[in-house]
Amino acid sequence: MNIAIILAGGVGKRMGLHIPKQFVRVNGKPILVYTLEAFEQSPLIDAIEVVCVDGWQNTVKTVKTLGQKYKITKLNWIVTGGNTGQESIRNGVYNLKETVSSTDNIIIHDGVRPLINKDVLEDVIIKCDKYGNAVTSMPYYEQIFIKDKENPNITNKYIPRENLRKVSTPQAYKYDRLYTKYKEAFSKKIGISNSSYTNTMMTDLGVTLHFASGSDKNLKLTTQENLETFKAYLYSKRK
Incomplete structure (x- = not known):
């Protein structure tokens, strides 16, 4: 089975909003629903779990109960998120312990990446089946320079961009490895800082x-500028 964990635990500080960004409505529909629709429409996805910021569980339940309106039928679990992104993912992983098989693929994806491409989703699952894990990635085209240790305003070192890959979600892992590593990480306090994610x-x-393959369209909506880009994409698609 292929089970998607959709993370909807953010609070939207960088957007300066009064509600979590994943619940902002665009053309009358929450951003989270756009993301869920992409997984719902994929024949490869068997079930969906949403890890939700505390206090908004009922909003996600409404999405589930309005299945006819939004056509979301694969949403089987709604889990409360943690204080950090890693705690939220851990909660989602642990919640599946008694439900899924050790060899099932768990696809982790940000709820505010609504433009997930079906080919990207397919490739990350294929690679996970073959290797046991897969992370969506793209070449990195910008120049990266390293700040001087003594003076952060100057530099004399850079990282050749041909050595870099830009990694995002979706990411996929076999459940047994994912569960075991989250147990280990929280026990040893390794890889669980605020900036950490499953891949790191x-x-x-x-x-x-x-x-696995990536797409430039797979935009994460973290700023007002990102939101406007998403709206522009939807407008052009309607045209």
């Missing part, structure tokens, strides 16, 4: 990751 945690714990 895995590498901190010595796991080799495998790249």
Whole structure:
């Protein structure tokens, strides 16, 4: 089975909004629903779990009960998120312990990445089946320079961009490895800082990751500018 964990635990501080960004309505529909629709429409996805910021569980339940309106039928679990992104993912992973098989693929995806491409989703599942994990990635085209240790306003070192990959979600992992590594990470306090994610945690714990295909369209909506870009995309699609 292929089970998607959709993370909807953010609070939207960088957007300066009074509600979590995943629940902002665009053309009358919450951003989270756009994301859920992409997974709902994929024949490869068998079930969906949403990890939700505390206090908004009923809003997600409404999405589930309005199945006819939004056509979301695969949403089987709604889990309360934690204080950090890693705690939220952990909660979602642990919640599936008595439900899924150890060999099932768990696809982790940000709820505020609504423009997930079906080919990207398919490739991350194929790679996970083959290697046991897969992370969506793209070449990195910008120049990266390293700040001087003594003076952060100057530099004389850079990282060749051909050595870099830009990684995002979706990411996929076999359930047994995912569950075991989250247990280990929180026990040893490795890879669970505020900036950590499943992929960085895995590498901190010595796991080799495998790249899957990505897409420039797979935008994460974290700022007002990102939101306007998303609206523009929807407008052009309607046209």
